[in-house]
Amino acid sequence: xxxxxxxxxxxxxxxxxxxxxxxxxxxxxxxxxxxxxxxxxxxxxxxxxxxxxxxxxxxxxxxxxxxxxxxxxxxxxxxxxxxxxxxxxxxxxxxxxxxxxxxxxxxxxxxxxxxxxxxxxxxxxxxxxxxxxxxxxxxxxxxxxxxxxxxxxxxxxxxxxxxxxxxxxxxxxxxxxxxxxxxxxxxxxxxxxxxxxxxxxxxxxxxxxxxxxxxxxxxxxxxxxxxx
Numbered sequence: 606x607x608x609x610x611x612x613x614x615x616x617x618x619x620x621x622x623x624x625x626x627x628x629x630x631x632x633x634x635x636x637x638x639x640x641x642x643x644x645x646x647x648x649x650x651x652x653x654x655x656x657x658x659x660x661x662x663x664x665x666x667x668x669x670x671x672x673x674x675x676x677x678x679x680x681x682x683x684x685x686x687x688x689x690x691x692x693x694x695x696x697x698x699x700x701x702x703x704x705x706x707x708x709x710x711x712x713x714x715x716x717x718x719x720x721x722x723x724x725x726x727x728x729x730x731x732x733x734x735x736x737x738x739x740x741x742x743x744x745x746x747x748x749x750x751x752x753x754x755x756x757x758x759x760x761x762x763x764x765x766x767x768x769x770x771x772x773x774x775x776x777x778x779x780x781x782x783x784x785x786x787x788x789x790x791x792x793x794x795x796x797x798x799x800x801x802x803x804x805x806x807x808x809x810x811x812x813x814x815x816x817x818x819x820x821x822x823x824x825x826x827x828x829x830x831x832x833x
Contacts, residue, residue, distance in 0.1 A: 624675040624676070626676065627672065628666070628668035628669050628671070628672045629658065629661065629669065629672045630661055633660075637650075637657055637676055638676070640653050640654060640657065641654070641676060641677065647676070647678055648677045650677055651677050651679070651683075652687065652691075654676065654677065655673060655684070655694055656694075658670075658672070659694060659795075660793040660794045661793070663695075663698070663699060663792050663793045664696065664697060664698050665695060670684040692746075692747075693762065695792075699792055700736060700792065701739070701740050701741070701791045702740060702742070702780050702791075702792060703741075703744060703760070704741055704742065704744070704758065704759075704760050705744050705746040705758065706720060706724060706732075706743070706744070706745055706746060706756065706758050707746045707747070707748055707756060707757040707758070708721060708746070708747075708756075709746075709747055712752070712755040712756035712757055713756075715755040715768070716756055717755070717756035720756050720758075720767075720769070720770065720773060721745060725743065727770075727777065728741060728777070730743055731743075733745075740780065741780065742792075749764075754766070760780065760785070760789050761789050761793075761794070762795065763788065765785075
């Protein structure tokens, strides 16, 4: 196959005509369909749709994964397999606020374990647990990429200043009183700005790259056949 050979850019259809989502809210479903339209392949929208569904429910429910699977044309197990790979997706219910405390080396040297112990004592839960009022889930994080503010703490993926027991308690008091809701939305809201455009890419260049890839694969197959 030569680089000038025609390459099909036909977009896969995604959801079959017979599929009807039953869990995603109408406005969320509308955003999901618009997100899918931004990608050349529906399944490429799988991760953004998982974030969208988690924003609706606060966690990624089995029912949402079934809807996502149907929308992008994969199986629910494929959605689960993808979502379970990423720490940002929660496959069980969590609190309105997920407080993540890093205990990696930089934070460890700055008292992260002591801060985690204080957090567990003050909240009355162990790492991975949720307070009785279902407001706060505490989790130990491997690295939050904020070594300059060690020990690093995030709430719903937003950096917060809570490097001492005193500032941690102040943070919790603010969360309970709703004083941080303007800067920290409920868990699951990754961003508040809706994406409206896809990736800018020249279709002719995409065709050339796909043709070159196909040609390289053909050469490898021919070489393998000769070797055998």
